[in-house]
Amino acid sequence: MGKPTGFKEYNRVAPPREDPNNRISHFKEFYGNWTLQDSQNQGARCMNCAVPFCHSGCPLGNLIPDFNDAVYRNEWKEALTILHSTNNFPEFTGRLCPAPCESSCVLNINQDPVAIEYIEKAIVDKGWEEGWIEPSPPQHRTGKKIAVVGSGPSGLAAAQQLNRAGHSVTVLERSEYIGGLLRLGIPDFKMEKSVVDRRVKQMQSEGISFQTSMDVGNDISGQELLDNYDSVLLTIGSTIPRDLNIPGRDLQGVHFAMEFLTQQNRVNSGQIIPSSDRISAEGKRVLILGGGDTGSDCLGTAIRQGAEIVYQYELVSEPPEERRSSNPWPDWPLILRTSTSQEEGGERDYDILTSKFTGNNKIEKMYAQKVSWGPPDETGRPKMSPLSGSEFEMDVDLVLLAMGFIHPQHEGIVNELGLELDPRGNILTNENKSTSVPNVFAAGDSSRGQSLVVWALAEGREVARQIDLSLMGKTQIRPVLQ
Numbered sequence: 001m002g003k004p005t006g007f008k009e010y011n012r013v014a015p016p017r018e019d020p021n022n023r024i025s026h027f028k029e030f031y032g033n034w035t036l037q038d039s040q041n042q043g044a045r046c047m048n049c050a051v052p053f054c055h056s057g058c059p060l061g062n063l064i065p066d067f068n069d070a071v072y073r074n075e076w077k078e079a080l081t082i083l084h085s086t087n088n089f090p091e092f093t094g095r096l097c098p099a100p101c102e103s104s105c106v107l108n109i110n111q112d113p114v115a116i117e118y119i120e121k122a123i124v125d126k127g128w129e130e131g132w133i134e135p136s137p138p139q140h141r142t143g144k145k146i147a148v149v150g151s152g153p154s155g156l157a158a159a160q161q162l163n164r165a166g167h168s169v170t171v172l173e174r175s176e177y178i179g180g181l182l183r184l185g186i187p188d189f190k191m192e193k194s195v196v197d198r199r200v201k202q203m204q205s206e207g208i209s210f211q212t213s214m215d216v217g218n219d220i221s222g223q224e225l226l227d228n229y230d231s232v233l234l235t236i237g238s239t240i241p242r243d244l245n246i247p248g249r250d251l252q253g254v255h256f257a258m259e260f261l262t263q264q265n266r267v268n269s270g271q272i273i274p275s276s277d278r279i280s281a282e283g284k285r286v287l288i289l290g291g292g293d294t295g296s297d298c299l300g301t302a303i304r305q306g307a308e309i310v311y312q313y314e315l316v317s318e319p320p321e322e323r324r325s326s327n328p329w330p331d332w333p334l335i336l337r338t339s340t341s342q343e344e345g346g347e348r349d350y351d352i353l354t355s356k357f358t359g360n361n362k363i364e365k366m367y368a369q370k371v372s373w374g375p376p377d378e379t380g381r382p383k384m385s386p387l388s389g390s391e392f393e394m395d396v397d398l399v400l401l402a403m404g405f406i407h408p409q410h411e412g413i414v415n416e417l418g419l420e421l422d423p424r425g426n427i428l429t430n431e432n433k434s435t436s437v438p439n440v441f442a443a444g445d446s447s448r449g450q451s452l453v454v455w456a457l458a459e460g461r462e463v464a465r466q467i468d469l470s471l472m473g474k475t476q477i478r479p480v481l482q
Contacts (some may be wrong), residue, residue, distance in 0.1 A: 006047075059452070135202050150234065
């Protein structure tokens with residue numbers, strides 16, 4: 001696809017982005033746009049490889065060589081049609097996905113991969129600019145009603161697919177905004193909320209009903225949903241964070257990362273947070289425990305709030321800069337990465353075990369020591385050993401726990417309906433995404449476990465297909481091909 005010799009003629013070039021010293025003064029997105037020629041050149045790098053491994057790297061099964069070729073040929077509307085055929089919301093993945101497709105790109109064996117994620121973003125952003133993305137309501141209604149609980153990427157994708165199949169869909173969200181983590185968990189500098197809002201507006205125009213501030217299991221029971229809807233879909237996410245049970249955990253100034261991030265997003269949306277409740281990094285020494293995306297989001301947010309200094313510590317060891325022989329292409333490369341927030345500042349360190357916090361009612365010091373990792377034990381996990389003499393302490397004013405999420409909230413509809421859980425505490429589903437309760441389905445992080453936005457979209461599309469099939473005995477919803 002693209003230009004046969006493009007990968008020889010053009011290097012990978014990312015879109016321009018604002019200088020870190022400037023962008024930390026605001027919460028807006030900081031990526032610019034390619035020129036038309038830049039876009040075509042990047043599309044031209046797609047190699048016309050006999051077996052496009054990028055397909056296997058993409059959970060959605062995006063037709064990547066096809067839309068790359070369309071961009072190269074300057075056929076943007078065609079590219080958008082191809083992209084939308086497998087991905088309801090490419091503006092989300094184009095901003096937030098870590099791009100496993102690029103890791104599987106054949107060109108990535110010995111060169112920089114095709115800039116697939118940026119091309120995807122360029123296509124959908126042009127689609128919005130040109131007015132090509134319009135509501136697409138169904139021609140006929142089936143008379144079937146479906147309740148979707150949770151409005152994150154999985155729930156939104158499922159809702160749009162089911163609505164376009166002709167079912168009447170109601171999305172119930174317990175927060176005051178639609179979008180789940182997209183709306184309240186992801187900082188604006190990674191994705192401005194107008195990007196979510198315009199999709200919600202499109203879906204409303206297509207006939208989908210949204211109800212906010214509706215806590216299913218409290219404001220309305222699960223049984224009421226079963227009585228009033230033909231199917232119920234739970235896309236409630238993996239919202240219970242992993243805690244750190246050490247002395248001093250209950251001191252003021254020690255917070256879960258999502259408390260910090262959601263509050264800032266509410267502030268950015270114009271809400272007034274009382275000063276007594278405000279979690280602010282301004283002028284503080286901030287410690288972030290956890291090095292994943294959530295930790296990185298905390299870092300960028302703390303810097304923008306005016307932190308004096310930010311430390312980001314991980315329990316695990318620092319990854320290598322290049323693939324190990326045990327981690328070959330096309331597998332996801334377990335290598336050291338630097339996020340855009342880490343480009344902006346902060347200090348990173350690894351192999352650190354936090355032992356306690358101290359302070360007079362509020363956090364003042366953190367105590368920790370270095371560890372080493374040995375061969376796996378009988379459980380298959382690497383054995384951690386504290387290093388004698390490596391103990392240290394550090395003055396801190398704010399601690400943010402960004403150590404991941406363990407499972408969905410059980411209190412509420414999960415317990416009320418008596419849903420079976422898997423060993424990790426996620427909602428147990430079969431190959432058809434059905435739960436242990438008839439007519440109740442689950443998808444996304446609530447059943448899969450904490451994962452990527454692209455997996456959430458893929459799960460949403462697949463569960464929509466399964467619900468349609470269960471209600472109608474047949475379905476025209478396209479399967480997710482991986």
